[in-house]
Structures are given as structure tokens and as C-alpha cells.
Amino acid sequence: MNNKNLDHEILKLIEAQPEISEREIASRLSVSEELVKTRIANLKDTRQKILIMGDGSNALSVKATLEAENYNVVEIPGGFSSLEAVTAEKPDLVLLDTGLADPEGFKICKQLRTSSRYWWIPVMVLSEKGEVKNRIEAFESGVDDYVTTPFNPVELRVRVGMILKRTYF
Structure with a gap:
């Protein structure tokens, strides 16, 4: 899964369950917890x-x-x-x-x-x-x-x- 798709999936999980942990996100997406932490840290406000x-x-x-x-x-x-x-x-x-x-x-x-x-x-x-x-x-x-x-x-x-x-x- 590329970073854009991963970011999208992470955001969907967070929107559905705001209290979800990074560990749970990693488990559901079959990626490392470190990768989830990195992607969340890189997410920013992309609005114009x-x-x-x-x-x-x-x-x-x-x-x-x-x-x-x-x-x-x-x-x-x-x-x-x-x-x-x-x-x-x-x-x-x-x-x-x-x-x-x-x-x-x-x-x-x-x-x-x-x-x-x-x-x-x-x-x-x-x-x-x-x-x-x-x-x-x-x-x-x-x-x-x-x-x-x-x-x-x-x-x-x-x-x-x-x-x-x-x-x-």
C-alpha cells in the first residue's frame, strides 16, 4: 500500500473511532506501529x-x-x-x-x-x-x-x- 492510500486508511479509522490507538491501527492495516506513528506525524492540514x-x-x-x-x-x-x-x-x-x-x-x-x-x-x-x-x-x-x-x-x-x-x- 502506498503512503497516500495508507494515510487515507489511517484517517478513515481515526474518523470512525477517534480513540483508536496507533497499535490497533497498525494491526488492522497489517503494518508496523512505527510506520503508523510516522504517517500520523507527517499528516498535516492540507486544506488550501x-x-x-x-x-x-x-x-x-x-x-x-x-x-x-x-x-x-x-x-x-x-x-x-x-x-x-x-x-x-x-x-x-x-x-x-x-x-x-x-x-x-x-x-x-x-x-x-x-x-x-x-x-x-x-x-x-x-x-x-x-x-x-x-x-x-x-x-x-x-x-x-x-x-x-x-x-x-x-x-x-x-x-x-x-x-x-x-x-x-
């Missing part, structure tokens, strides 16, 4: 990670909407952060909740686009400003998508899903 940064008031509802779709959502509250947050979290998507199309959000986007390590990470802006000039400014700074608030949860889920699909498949 979305980093929400910004000063907007939508973070809580955005987080709930995306977590309902089984994304791993990390919020950096209290305004914009530097690339340190991106370095620490290694997100699959950065969502800038800019409130009023804050120029700091576009600055972060430009930093990502000029970074040799993070240029590929997609960026979505969530903003109260829906005027064409605001959207143009966002897209010129390297934003991949722009959603105005109040947002439709279904639309947000679809847009996030499509960005991640284009980036990773």
Missing part, C-alpha cells in the same frame, strides 16, 4: 490556506463563508501587515479586506508581485468602493480579482474557488 489582511469590517463574515467551504482561513486583524505574514503563513490566496480601497492594500499587492518568492500568490480585494477607477487601480497594482461589499457569499465562494483552481490546477 487563505490569508485575510486589512482594515475592513468584513473579515468575520468572509472567514465564516470560506471556512464553511473547508478552507483554512487565517486572519491578520488590525490593518495591513508586511510580507512577514505571508512568509509566516504561506497562503494559497491573499484576501485584502480594504474597506475603502486603502492604498496600503495595493502597496502589499505590489510587494507580492515584485517578490521573487511570492509573485505567484493570487490576491483578491474586498472593498466598499466599486467605482471603475478603484477597480482599475487595484488591477494595475496586480490584484487578481475585486469584490465589492456587501458581498454575496455564493459569489465569493465561486470567485475564490476559481482563482485557486486557475493557480493550482
